[in-house]
Structure formats: C-alpha cells, structure tokens
Amino acid sequence: MNEAFFARPVLEVARDLVGCVVAHGPAAGVIVETEAYHETEAACHAHIGLTPRTRVLFATPGTAYVYRSYGIHALLNAVCEPEGVGAAVLIRALEPVAGLELMRERRGREREEDLCSGPGKLTQALAIELGENETSLLRGPIAISPGDPPPIVVGTRIGITRAVELPWRFCAAGSRHVSRPRPRQ
DNA sequence: CATGGGATTGACT
C-alpha cells in the first residue's frame, strides 16, 4: 500500500480498506470492518484541534494512530487525507488468516470469531501496543497490503456519543468476524 | 495539580 492510497478522502479509504490484509510479525488478518473519522465531525479526536495527543492525526497519510481506550485497550487507526487534515480510519475487526495459534495464546480464546472481532481484540491478537503509535503503515512494523474487495454493508458507528447518525461504518457483508452489534444486511 | 470521560471487553444477572 502506498501513501497516495491513504491521502484520499477518508470515507473512500475506509471502504477500500475492507478486504485488505493487516500483518504484524507472524500474525495477520483480512479487514472486515472499519469506521471513518474526520476533523469536521465531533466524534473524531482531531475535532478539538492540534494537541500532543492528536498531532499524529494531522501527520503523513499512512501513519498509524494507536491510542488507549477505556484505560485498557489499544485501538489501531490509519491516518488519512493529505498532511494537515485530521482524519483516520479505525480498524475494527479482522478475519484471522495467519498466526492463529499465537492469537489464541494472546487472547485466551479458542474460537476463530473471538480472536479479532473488535478493535481491542485485534490489537491484542496481533500484539499491537501504544509504542507503535506514529509508525508508518507503509513500511511496518505494522503493514497493510491489498486484497480482494468483498460486498460491503454500511451502518452507523459504534460506541460513540457524538455524531452518532453518520453512516461511516463499513463491514464485509455476512462476515462472522464483524464486531457486535452487526449492521443490518 | 485534580478531575472526568472515553472510538471496549468480558463476566455476571
């Protein structure tokens, strides 16, 4: 994946990332769920402007934004749009394709659909931590590569309190690895 | 410097 891919409008990138592959070391999965965030709407962290925390959201497209949620979970985002625009795609769920035994150890779960079916789950399964914040998704250690685009179902974003009505969630239709609640088909 | 809230998950009723 190159920088031009991520430099486009965040809604396009969010849709196109479904079907792509995320790899970290020996563990990898196909993206089955994403959400778009943009500085112009209040649910985006960049909405408050440039702070030490949000600085990365305005950085070079293709940069990783990894932050801690609810004091416990690390969430993985891909910074989008041209440098200077605060926008990112939240990677919310994967279909595991490599390193499944490692994922089972890290997650303490056996079932395949429990390994990466949520934004906090997939970072645990891939061992992605806050130290990977601001690293490049073009060069690794976290890498995103192209895949086959599946049929997409669009819905509203999950777990937010502001701008809840925007249909900015993109899921692979019928996938068992999408997080709950599943969107209507 | 103190406080409060959050792009979640899993255990429990």
Added chain:
DNA sequence: GTCAATCCCATGC
C-alpha cells in the same frame, strides 16, 4: 441488559 476495570490526556482552577 448491566457494570467494573483502568490509563491517557484535555480541561479548569
């Protein structure tokens, strides 16, 4: 369906 765990950082005094 309800609820606690737990930490980064923005905000306000």
